[in-house]
Amino acid sequence: MPQLTVRGIAVERLVSVSKPMVEELAAVCGCGKDNFTIDRLATTSVFEGKTTETYPFVEVAWFERGRDVRDRVAETITRFVRQAGVPEVEVAFKEYSEAAYYINGIACDSGES
């Protein structure tokens, strides 16, 4: 974590910006680069009775870090997605609780590691 789950942005576009984007996100969040994952979902979208391109969307699943960091994470992702050639994107944050997140069976609030 943070875990970026992406839909509606081509893999090649993500590949093209992933390295500098994650470097900057790691600096903003104050954590290591290898804490980040970027997973693109395979989707088929439908609108007005036809299949259509999926609207570009990034969900960031994380432990809440407060308004300032959240704003900067959203701004960073938006800027790199645009740089990758996607003019519009929405970014939403989903909070996980440390008490309900388990790494290899150990809850993140347990003090163990």
Add this chain to the structure above:
Amino acid sequence: MPQLTVRGIAVERLVSVSKPMVEELAAVCGCGKDNFTIDRLATTSVFEGKTTETYPFVEVAWFERGRDVRDRVAETITRFVRQAGVPEVEVAFKEYSEAAYYINGIACDSGES
């Protein structure tokens, strides 16, 4: 938003009902039709040691609009999914917070647009 993320319902079935379903959902929610997205996830499901069909499920990600609207959105989706030939479906709502949802880098609670 609202964003409908669907699993376990064939694309052709979604295509067949998407237009009238979204028209009705827009009326229920009091927003434009083009605020809605319908994304179907590619899934493989497993049960009892075998792959199986994915159970029909629709997650509605949105800003909370209260019980009455929620009930009517769930009823509308359920009715159209049945009309598309799927007898059983579960619908769940996931709330996003306006302070944690960014459109082109601007938070939805910011007053900017």
Add this chain to the structure above:
Amino acid sequence: MPQLTVRGIAVERLVSVSKPMVEELAAVCGCGKDNFTIDRLATTSVFEGKTTETYPFVEVAWFERGRDVRDRVAETITRFVRQAGVPEVEVAFKEYSEAAYYINGIACDSGES
């Protein structure tokens, strides 16, 4: 529900452990085996400017059952995923509210069934 949404674990690995895993989860949760679904998402992951394998992750969507049950569900999933040959896995819980979960159009808090 509970609904297990999996990424980064091969379908064959899930198939190999799904039966005993769900039997044990049903005992832990005190509900029927057929309440559980296991859906694997199709994903493409990106890291450091390249596509990469998706990190093994299981999201459990459910109605909250408290710390003890949650710990045991996480432990059970982790143990079976390891038995399937995946050494590391993260498990996170996403709560749905009974008032916002509809089975065939009926909310789960409605008293109807």
